[in-house]
Amino acid sequence: xxxxxxxxxxxxxxxxxxxxxxxxxxxxxxxxxxxxxxxxxxxxxxxxxxxxxxxxxxxxxxxxxxxxxxxxxxxxxxxxxxxxxxxxxxxxxxxxxxxxxxxxxxxxxxxxxxxxxxxxxxxxxxxxxxxxxxxxxxxxxxxxxxxxxxxxxxxxxxxxxxxxxxxxxxxxxxxxxxxxxxxxxxxxxxxxxxxxxxxxxxxxxxxxxxxxxxxxxxxxxxxxx
Numbered sequence: 001x002x003x004x005x006x007x008x009x010x011x012x013x014x015x016x017x018x019x020x021x022x023x024x025x026x027x028x029x030x031x032x033x034x035x036x037x038x039x040x041x042x043x044x045x046x047x048x049x050x051x052x053x054x055x056x057x058x059x060x061x062x063x064x065x066x067x068x069x070x071x072x073x074x075x076x077x078x079x080x081x082x083x084x085x086x087x088x089x090x091x092x093x094x095x096x097x098x099x100x101x102x103x104x105x106x107x108x109x110x111x112x113x114x115x116x117x118x119x120x121x122x123x124x125x126x127x128x129x130x131x132x133x134x135x136x137x138x139x140x141x142x143x144x145x146x147x148x149x150x151x152x153x154x155x156x157x158x159x160x161x162x163x164x165x166x167x168x169x170x171x172x173x174x175x176x177x178x179x180x181x182x183x184x185x186x187x188x189x190x191x192x193x194x195x196x197x198x199x200x201x202x203x204x205x206x207x208x209x210x211x212x213x214x215x216x217x218x219x220x221x222x223x224x225x
Contacts, residue, residue, distance in 0.1 A: 001037065001065050002072050003100040003159055005178065006170070008060040010091035015059050017043065018089065023223065026088060030064065031225045033081050035071030039064045042220035045119050047190045049217060051202060057218040059091045061122070065100065069164065072097055076166030086169055093170040098159035098178060103144040105153050112184045117221040118154065119186040121193070124178040127213015132176060135209045136160060139177065142207070146200050147181055150192040155182035176211075182222065189219060 008015070018026070023041065030039040042061035064082075066072040075082045076097075112118050129135035140158060147156050159178040166172070183189040192198070 001067060001100045001102075002069050002097060002162075004062070004064045004066070004072055004076065004095070004097045004166075005159075006062040006064075006085065006093060006095045006168070007058050008089040008091040008093045009058045011055065013056060015089060015091035018060060022088075027223065027225050029084055030062065033064065033075050035066050035068065035075060036225075037065045037067050039225035040120075041223040041225060042120060042122065043223070045186045045219040045221045047119070047121070047186055047193060047219040049193045050198065052215075052217040054216045054218060057220055060089050061220060069097075069162070073165050076168055078167045080167070082168060094173045095166065095168060095170050096173050096175060096178075097162060097164035097166065099162055101140070101158045101160070103148065103156040103158070105148050105156055108154050110154050110184055116185055117223055118182055118184055119189045120180050120182045120220045120222045121189055121217060122178070122180045122220055123215055123217050124175045125211070125213060125215050126173070126175045127211055129176060129209060129211035131209055135211055136177065138207070138209055142204055143179075143201075146197065146204050149197045149200065150181060150183075151195055151197070152183050152188045152192060153181055154184065155180070176213075186219060186221070 040063040044057040144156050157180050
């Protein structure tokens with residue numbers, strides 16, 4: 001599966017959050033995208049991670065899935081459907097298309113409370129590895145089995161880079177990897193991040209092949225379209 005990420009970050013916290021009506025209009029726009037397999041609309045959520053505090057979550061982010069790269073690029077083309085996203089938020093944005101890899105969890109059935117939304121912990125690695133092949137191979141082989149031990153985890157995904165074309169009016173970024181874990185709620189995410197499994201994650205992190213640039217972690221309420 002191919003995943004397109006559009007992320008509106010506002011470090012100055014000057015951009016307002018989208019209203020419920022604005023989110024509804026955005027969901028309708030996303031849902032109508034030709035070739036779209038699944039769409040996720042992320043809005044800010046809060047959690048407590050004993051090892052990471054990367055500031056406010058993005059004011060808005062999208063992750064849009066396509067079965068074919070050609071469909072993704074058509075949606076992002078000069079006259080593509082997603083040109084309608086221009087102006088959706090006043091915050092600065094970046095974009096990236098990637099290959100999405102999903103991994104099994106013990107119980108993928110969501111038990112989100114009525115009226116609530118699942119919570120995603122979205123992570124990206126903006127830097128470079130000395131040997132990207134070795135870095136990705138280690139991460140993909142070793143990290144998901146640890147993630148799968150988080151209590152209440154519903155999804156695991158790792159996204160890696162690819163070359164792509166798109167003409168939406170924001171800078172392209174080239175993060176070497178993104179990953180996410182998804183839970184029933186922000187409370188469930190916080191409980192997982194403060195469980196002994198977080199210590200296992202840190203121990204495995206210390207074994208990563210050498211890389212620079214660190215990582216960024218953000219909690220996000222997740223509306224599936």
